[in-house]
Amino acid sequence: MQESLHAEDTFSLGASPKLAFVASDSEKAELALDELSTTYDAVPPEEADVIVALGGDGFMLETLHRYMTLDTPIYGMNRGSVGFLLNQFNPTGLLDRLSSAQHIVLHPLETKVTTLDGQEHSALAINEVSVHREVRQAAKVSVHVDGVLRMEELVCDGVILATPAGSTAYNLSAHGPIVPLGAKLLALTPISAFRPRRWRGALLPDRAIVRLKVLEADKRPVSAAADFTEIRGVSEVTIREASDLRLRLLFDPEHNLEERIIREQFLP
The missing domain is CATH 3.40.50.10330 (Probable inorganic polyphosphate/atp-NAD kinase; domain 1)
Structure with a gap:
């Protein structure tokens, strides 16, 4: 920030x-x-x-x-x-x-979402941005931070990126860490991760740009939510802090x- x-x-x-x-x-x-x-x-x-x-x-x-x-x-x-x-x-x-x-x-967090039909959407989140599987099959997501591929394939029910203010909400219920105000950190937390099974998430600098790319999106559709704004049929989500x-x-x-x-x- x-x-x-x-x-x-x-x-x-x-x-x-x-x-x-x-x-x-x-x-x-x-x-x-x-x-x-x-x-x-x-x-x-x-x-x-x-x-x-x-x-x-x-x-x-x-x-x-x-x-x-x-x-x-x-x-x-x-x-x-x-x-x-x-x-x-x-x-x-x-x-x-x-x-x-x-x-x-x-x-807040600024979110850019691209859907499978090529449309682009923007939303702001005060608590968190999250992606979730839409069907019975787990989602498959690759995780990029500041342009670097950090996780090639995360198999899970979803992923949360939470602000410090939102870290005690959905993030905490998904067993993510509580982040004190002033820590200049964001919490990246998986929801029911299946592979890698022991991955519990990461703490990232608040200036980090996180990109979540949905793998096998046609077979395993995913939605994205920024607080109470939800977008379905997502192919990619990019999240950064709106410092302005x-x-x-x-x-x-x-x-x-x-x-x-x-x-x-x-x-x-």
Whole structure:
């Protein structure tokens, strides 16, 4: 990463920051939206100094994607279940919480996908890019890193390339490593690798360009997913960090993302 993942001590806001509130369609989120909108003056997201997202982790990802080009910090409050990317919900003292919040900068992954019919697609991922077999037969993939063939044939259910922020999600469930923020690494993790049987993946520099070429694609079709964008009938996937795009998240000091990622490594 040219501008690495990091947490700053504080995030400076003006005396009267303009706030925008967005919510998922769950009942809890809608009720929170009504309460906050009557307590604080609200503006459209395009005019805001901070966007407050109300929902779960899925909605937080949607919000980050939707407003990615605004370069506006986003402060999430959990109205879902896990809430890994969000702060606790409390309608009072919001301005004080924002003034003392820690500022995390993330960079998404940029994905270029070529399908069997020659079409090219682009997508961005905050958590991970993954490829998966579409049929009962295992996928066969060759792995290239920075133009070098690193694995001639990987037989597996799929492959994940995860950011540090996404390393505790799908990557962790596939037995991949948790990557701390600021490590300047990406996690390349196989899903149910059959050959080579003992390969558990690799940690790569965040500047690495990863290319996955699908072998026997007609017989063993593969799909690619970048967060919640899915493309089927894939022949090749190229992934790199989009260092020119930054996502700015705000966290309460006691709930900052860096601490959560470290804490995940010590859970039973």
